[in-house]
Amino acid sequence: MTESTAPLWPAPTASGPVDGTVEVPGSKSLTNRALVLAALAAGPSLVRHPLLARDTRLMIQALRVLGATIEPADDGVRVTPAPVIGGGFVDCGLAGTVMRFVPPMAALAGGDVRFDGDPHARERPMSTVLDALRDLGATIDDAGRGALPFTVRGAGALPGGAITIDASASSQFVSGLLLSAARYDKGVTVHHDGTPVPSQPHIDMTVAALRERGVEVDDESPNTWRVEPGDIRPLDTVVEPDLSNAAPFLAAAVLTGGTVRVPRWPAATTQPGDALRDLLARMGAAVSLDDGVLTVRGTGDVRGLDADLHEVGELTPVLAALAAVSNEPSRLRGIAHLRGHETDRLAALAAEINGLGGDVEETDDGLAIRPAPLHAGVFRSYADHRMAQAGAVLGLVVPGVQVEDIATTSKTLADFPGMWSALLGQPAALGGEAHLGRGPAA
Template sequence: MTTTTREQREQHDPWPAPVATGPVSATVAVPGSKSGTNRALVLAALADGASRLRGPLRSRDTLLMAAALRNLGAQVTDAPATDPGPAGADLVVTGPVGAINGGLASIDCGNAGTVARFTPALATLAKGDVHFDGDPRMRERPLTPLLAALRELGARIDGDRMPFTVRGGGGIAGGAVTVDASTSSQLVSGLLLAASRFERGATVTHAGHRLPSGPYLDMTVADLRAAGVTVHVDVPGPGDRPSGTADAASIRRWRVEPGGPAPLDRVIEPDLNSATAFLAAAVATGGQVTIPGWPAHTEQPGRLLPELLVAMGAEAELRPEGLRVTGGGRITGIDADLSDFGEAAPVLTGLAVLADTPSRLRGIAHLRLQETDRLAALASELGKLGARIAVTDDGLRIDPVPLRGARLDPHADHRLAMTFAVVGLAVPGVTIDDIATTGKTVPDFARMWTSMLAG
């Protein structure tokens, strides 16, 4: 006879999405940025010495990253928090990576794009073989351009997608390389983060269609510079354009000088992507939600969120206590290019099906290659509620219609699960399978959601 734990039951049993009985009024402290935490972990592991990360996110993706760095020879340990708060303990990381036990290491990437795309370049610095694998979906996600680029820079790699093995030789020469990162900006970030440890650094040129999620590359460059790495950013002119590319804007070039990052002491910003669902709750209910610690200046793409919510009828104000979003009681549709902020597309789709005018979300064809095909999954799952969503070449078209309750499957995608919770605020009878998948970025999402509704 077998037994199941409470966590296993919650993962598989449908979670009844709470219906708002009135306007939400709450302050919600979201955890640290996943993107910021994993970039900081990588740079700390590359540094020669100890670094401290304050307020880091502890979720499946960041725990996988920490485990990967330990397997590559870095030390990652908990330490008492310097400033006690909801994040709990700090993380202390001692590098550099390189020495691995027995000359062989294995890295489980799960379904974490940052782990799969940031750590292969680090594995080239290891003294031994490093085997990579992950969840079944990760075997379908884009990696081939990254691995090809690493080979061109001097790496030895067996395989073109997961599972694959990096034959680490303690370092690679580096140099100039061209990569088509039109499926994910992480393919470039994965090269840039490690490049200062290559013998000659690296010059990385993106040559392909429009680069999605550009602000994440701005984050990478800012984090490298904060760690003392010299990075030059160049936008080549038309004469440098390879044949087959659409325009000069389709290419960007980065030059990372050799030398390695310095140890750092860094405070991790709140995750503005994870804040999206909670702020959307204010819009969906005509209520008010405040996110403490919202930075006045940040490279996170989430900085674009307030103006998008305002376009849908809300008010947004950055106050001393944080960002406050107030719903206007009526949701209007939007026509928006989300190529720089595709992470917001699922939740904005959830608001769009509650709006009283049509919406068009553009520039997000790359979402087909995320944790799931987000465009198809949003259309099919929200379609169970009666939503009218058409998948276009580069996004979604949403026409508002009356909705009904249904059981929804987030397809192991944290952003979809959060989206369905937003819709459930206004549509009775929505249940969500595998709400635990939100643990990828917000480990305590279900409790935080119900606490928000309780004010």
């Protein structure tokens, strides 16, 4: 892996038990689904309490390129759809939702739409989506790479129909095809043929978002989703807090024996991050949800965790950090697909925790983590926001941890360093400024 020149952030060490309330911004997953559906709807929509961070700003700009008007309104944004246009360039950054949700919409454009992104984005698999769009009638020029950069040559409409794909690398392959499917002439039937799709809750989230907007979806048959053609109803929708982004803050309570509260935690949700309630309890925390406030209290006992995280892989980095300082061995399973995320998260977690003196071993489908005394050192982020969050968690109890490129957390949290320092009751550490200029303004 190449040496990074990104700045180092001295991760604050907790001086005692934390005690605070953390207002977590809106869910990235829900925000970007709501934005895409609003841009395809039959009239203007309001998206309230959206996340405004790099990934969602990239989505907003992409939808503007395709013709939608997106303006600040009330406590969110107003999206006014228009016929999908071509002749533009979409910057995907490192956002999987942009690179996988927007090309199926671009296939409806009346002209070419070019896609590219950050250097590492060119390594993320895209052939499943691109080949599926070709099978549905789209013309795509990717020079045979099956990855960014590529051009979708829109013809103003797409026939649609039935396709079979292998979505075992990412649930986003399915969601991306379903989100635009109602606008295709014959709708779309997606059948998955392969090992189980990871993060099934994200597909459930997509199906629920479509049904909420009046789209007819049949998901009764295993591994098959049918979206009927028709209008997408405009909606005034409120985005839930991003439960996965609550993970490092809740982990701080577990590690320091403190208490962290997160308001507006939904009683029922399609977000995979809701699994934190069970997972953190299994790691020794006292967890309660009362009147919409989730409270996690550390007990001073951080237990090991043996869990299949196939459906909640995004929680792996923070859970691995907790496991690295627990008093028992842990086994995190079912997450081989994380090798294809922003970085190879399994290799990255093993390398960085072991670099601090840890004992982490990659397995075929996850990580085996054994207790070991950790020491000061640099924790690299690999331009991956979840990795940076994991480094911050370790720094709570390991003095001298320096997280490389903490600003990468702006992908899903506009000011993670400021929120982290506020929870600890400390001044913001130097080097923690989020790179807010990297995404277009909403």
